[in-house]
Each structure stands twice: as C-alpha cells, then as structure tokens.
Amino acid sequence: MRDAAVLAKLRAMRIGILTGGGDCPGLNAVIRAVVRSAHLHGDEIVGFRDGWGGVLDGATVELPIERVAGILPRGGTILGTSRRSALEHRDVVRRRFEEQRLDGFIAVGGNGTLFAANELAGEFPIVGVPKTIDNDISGTDRTFGFDTAVHIAAAAIDRLHTTAESHYRNLIVEVMGRNAGWIALHAGLAGGADVILVPERPFDVADVAARVLARRGRGRGFSIIVVAEGATAKDGELVTKGRTDPLGRPLLGGIGHWLEGELEARTRAETRVVVLGHVQRGGTATAYDRVLASRMGQRAHLAVHERRFGTMAALRGPRIELVPLAEATVPNLVPDEELDLAEAFLG
Numbered sequence: 001m002r003d004a005a006v007l008a009k010l011r012a013m014r015i016g017i018l019t020g021g022g023d024c025p026g027l028n029a030v031i032r033a034v035v036r037s038a039h040l041h042g043d044e045i046v047g048f049r050d051g052w053g054g055v056l057d058g059a060t061v062e063l064p065i066e067r068v069a070g071i072l073p074r075g076g077t078i079l080g081t082s083r084r085s086a087l088e089h090r091d092v093v094r095r096r097f098e099e100q101r102l103d104g105f106i107a108v109g110g111n112g113t114l115f116a117a118n119e120l121a122g123e124f125p126i127v128g129v130p131k132t133i134d135n136d137i138s139g140t141d142r143t144f145g146f147d148t149a150v151h152i153a154a155a156a157i158d159r160l161h162t163t164a165e166s167h168y169r170n171l172i173v174e175v176m177g178r179n180a181g182w183i184a185l186h187a188g189l190a191g192g193a194d195v196i197l198v199p200e201r202p203f204d205v206a207d208v209a210a211r212v213l214a215r216r217g218r219g220r221g222f223s224i225i226v227v228a229e230g231a232t233a234k235d236g237e238l239v240t241k242g243r244t245d246p247l248g249r250p251l252l253g254g255i256g257h258w259l260e261g262e263l264e265a266r267t268r269a270e271t272r273v274v275v276l277g278h279v280q281r282g283g284t285a286t287a288y289d290r291v292l293a294s295r296m297g298q299r300a301h302l303a304v305h306e307r308r309f310g311t312m313a314a315l316r317g318p319r320i321e322l323v324p325l326a327e328a329t330v331p332n333l334v335p336d337e338e339l340d341l342a343e344a345f346l347g
C-alpha cells in the first residue's frame with residue numbers, strides 16, 4: 001500500500017497553464033476543470049499570468065484545488081491574458097520550464113496562442129485548448145465563448161427590434177469575429193435580422209439599400225442589419241480603427257458607422273448604428289459554454305497525463321477528442337452552404 005502511494009507520488013506531474021489572446025466566457029471553467037482533474041490524479045498545476053507574458057516574465061501562481069473554488073460562473077480569466085509573443089524567446093521559455101520543473105503545459109487560447117503553442121510543441125511538451133468567441137478555429141466543431149457571444153448579440157438584436165420598429169429606423173448592429181462571420185450569422189439568424197453581412201462574402205451596398213427599401217415597400221418601416229467587423233463592401237477595404245494590436249495587426253471596427261451614412265443616404269430613412277464590442281466577451285458563460293469548457297479542460301489535463309503532447313482537446317460531434325495542434329492554425333470560416341441556407345430567412 002505504502003509502495004503504491006510512493007509510486008503515485010513519483011508519477012505525479014507538474015503542469016503549467018496559461019490563457020492567451022482575447023478573453024472569453026468559459027476560460028475559468030477550463031482552469032477549474034484542469035485543476036480538478038489534476039487533483040484527482042495527484043498532479044500539480046501552476047498558472048502563468050497574462051498569456052505568454054507570464055512565461056517570459058516568470059509570473060506564476062500555484063493553483064491548488066482551493067484556488068479554483070467559485071470561479072466556474074465568473075467571466076474573464078483569473079490568470080489574466082495578453083497578446084505578447086514568446087516565439088522569439090525560446091531560451092527564456094526553456095529556462096522557465098526548467099525553473100518550474102514542468103512535465104507538461106496547457107495553452108488555452110485562440111488561433112494566435114495555439115499557433116505559438118504549435119510552433120513550440122516540437123521542443124516543449126504542450127497541449128492546447130481552443131477558446132474564442134469568434135469560433136474561427138479549425139479542428140473543433142465549436143469553441144467555447146461563441147455560444148455566449150451569440151446569446152448576448154441575439155438578445156441585443158431583440159431589444160433593437162422594438163425600438164427600430166417604433167421609430168421606423170434602420171438599425172445596424174456591428175459584431176465581432178475578426179475575419180469570420182460566425183457571430184454575425186448566428187446572432188442574426190437567432191434575432192431575425194433582415195440583412196447579415198459577413199467577411200466571407202463582400203457585399204454590395206446598393207443591394208443592402210434595395211432590401212431595406214423592399215421591406216418598406218411591403219409596409220415594414222424598419223430594418224435590422226447585422227454586420228461583422230471584418231465585412232467589406234465589394235469595392236471597399238477592411239475598415240479598421242487605424243491602430244494595431246501588440247502583434248501589429250489592425251484593430252477592426254468602423255464598418256457599421258460607414259454603413260450608417262451610406263444607408264441613410266440611399267434609403268432616406270433614419271439609420272443608427274450600435275457597436276456591441278467587448279460586451280460580447282464579458283460576463284458569465286452560458287451553460288453550454290461552461291460544459292464545453294469543462295469537458296475540454298478535463299481532456300487537456302488527461303492528454304498531458306497520458307503524454308499526448310502536440311495535441312489539442314476538440315469537440316467532434318458529441319465527443320471531446322484529441323486532434324493535432326497544427327489543425328488549430330487553419331482558419332475556420334463560415335462555409336458557403338451555411339450562408340446560402342441563411343438567405344431564406346433574410347429580408
């Protein structure tokens with residue numbers, strides 16, 4: 001008996017975890033699941049603060065099971081996050097792994113964080129967990145955070161309907177998603193939007209105005225237009241805030257305001273824009289996202305425990321499976337069939 005206990009102790013692993021990129025509802029559910037699963041297996045978890053920044057700076061926090069009590073419904077991430085890159089500092093990453101005596105590492109992040117994880121996976125024992133409100137990661141049917149963002153955006157569209165209708169206005173709702181139209185499409189469908197504009201299909205502003213006017217022609221004096229931040233007009237360019245993030249990528253946003261002017265001029269109807277912004281990322285996760293995040297977190301811990309490095313936990317049909325981390329680096333855009341089907345519900 002005593003030997004078994006000693007053996008179990010010898011086999012116990014020390015595992016690092018970070019959350020990187022934009023925060024999203026469900027991150028704390030992942031951290032909690034990892035810690036609880038580790039606790040069951042006698043493993044130790046150490047958190048790195050602020051994404052890869054914590055690895056570079058050596059900013060860590062021990063995560064015993066008591067530390068994750070009560071965090072399940074909390075939005076954001078108790079570890080903090082950042083968009084700092086570690087790829088140019090592999091020597092520091094190595095030092096940190098040695099210093100912390102890490103047997104494994106879990107990177108919870110979007111396509112950016114998982115791109116970095118995949119690059120480092122040749123050299124370090126890493127497992128990934130895909131997160132993002134954007135749902136733009138391949139290899140998994142869904143990312144947690146997406147369902148919550150869609151709920152928030154759809155609820156906003158419901159509210160905008162009643163005021164748009166009362167004032168006979170066009171109301172434009174700009175949602176997030178980077179280069180993918182998942183949030184716009186799903187929130188637009190759930191909220192009964194009249195027009196949905198996504199990055200996957202550049203739009204003709206004259207067509208949008210024609211749809212709005214056609215609705216007016218049949219007595220519907222208002223229209224709800226959902227536009228993804230990454231959507232572009234056919235002969236236009238990506239609309240940005242004129243600033244870049246720490247990785248030098250343009251911050252998207254502003255297409256809604258551009259459309260506001262165009263539609264008001266073309267339809268001669270009052271037009272207003274609402275930019276949902278970070279409201280879509282804040283606050284508590286839906287039950288669906290909490291369950292998905294918990295299942296992925298548990299699977300990621302077991303993957304480390306089983307030394308299945310270079311993989312990520314992914315939703316495949318009803319199951320959580322391990323897929324190569326490299327799959328996360330392929331963009332996941334809305335397929336044509338899904339956009340075609342949506343047409344039936346617009347206008």
Ligand SMILES: Nc1ncnc2c1ncn2[C@@H]1O[C@H](COP(=O)(O)OP(=O)(O)O)[C@@H](O)[C@H]1O
Binds near residue numbers: 052
């Ligand atoms: N091209 C890149 N080169 C190096 N590191 C990158 C690159 N893209 C992303 N990363 C890493 O991933 C982190 C977060 O990426 P980002 O795309 O902002 O968020 P997310 O992980 O949510 O997609 C960055 O802080 C950086 O460490």
Ligand SMILES: O=P(O)(O)OC[C@H]1O[C@](O)(COP(=O)(O)O)[C@@H](O)[C@@H]1O
Binds near residue numbers: 023110111131132229
């Ligand atoms: O946090 P920031 O800098 O405002 O970034 C906004 C971007 O982050 C997101 O909310 C989430 O993107 P990631 O999951 O890739 O981090 C995007 O939809 C949006 O374009």
Ligand SMILES: [Mg+2]
Binds near residue numbers: 021110111134136
């Ligand atoms: Mg991303």
